[in-house]
Amino acid sequence: QVQLVESGGGLVQAGGSLRLSCAASGRAFSNYNMGWFRQAPGKEREFVAAISRAGSGTYYADSVKGRFTISRDNAKSTMYLQMNSLKPEDTAVYYCAADLMPWGSRSPAVSSWGQGTQVTVSS
Numbered sequence: 001q002v003q004l005v006e007s008g009g010g011l012v013q014a015g016g017s018l019r020l021s022c023a024a025s026g027r028a029f030s031n032y033n034m035g036w037f038r039q040a041p042g043k044e045r046e047f048v049a050a051i052s053r054a055g056s057g058t059y060y061a062d063s064v065k066g067r068f069t070i071s072r073d074n075a076k077s078t079m080y081l082q083m084n085s086l087k088p089e090d091t092a093v094y095y096c097a098a099d100l101m102p103w104g105s106r107s108p109a110v111s112s113w114g115q116g117t118q119v120t121v122s123s
Contacts, residue, residue, distance in 0.1 A: 001112050002026040004096045009117030012086055016121070020081040022096030022114060029077040030054070033100045035108070036070060036081045038092035038119075045095065047106045049081060059104065064090075086121045093118050 008020040020036070035050035049060045049070040058070050069082040079096060099111035 002098045004114035006096045006114045006117040009119045011120045017084045022079040024077045030074040032098045034079045035097045035100045037095045040092040088121045088123045091121050
C-alpha cells in the first residue's frame, strides 16, 4: 500500500483560493489513479476529483468543475488540488485517496486514504 499525507488546508474567505498537497510514500506513486474526496459535517464523504496514473486524464464532481484543478508530479510523488473561487459550501475535511477503481467512477473503490486536512470557507 501507499501512505498518504495531506497538507495545505486552512481558513479562507469566500472567493479565495487554497492549494492542497498530498505526499505519497511506499509503493510506486505512478502506479495509481489518484483522487480527492471531502466530507462536510453531518454528511457522507463525497468524490471531488480524480487524475490518471500519468496525469493525462482528469474528471471532477459537477459542484467543483471549473473552480478546482487536480494535478500530480510523479517525480515528487505528490498530488495537488488547486481550489479557486471557494464557497462556504466547500467547507469540509479533504482526503487524498489512492488506487481509484474503476476509472471514471464518482463512487470508486479506494485502496488507501490520507488522514485529511480541514478546509473552512467563511462567508
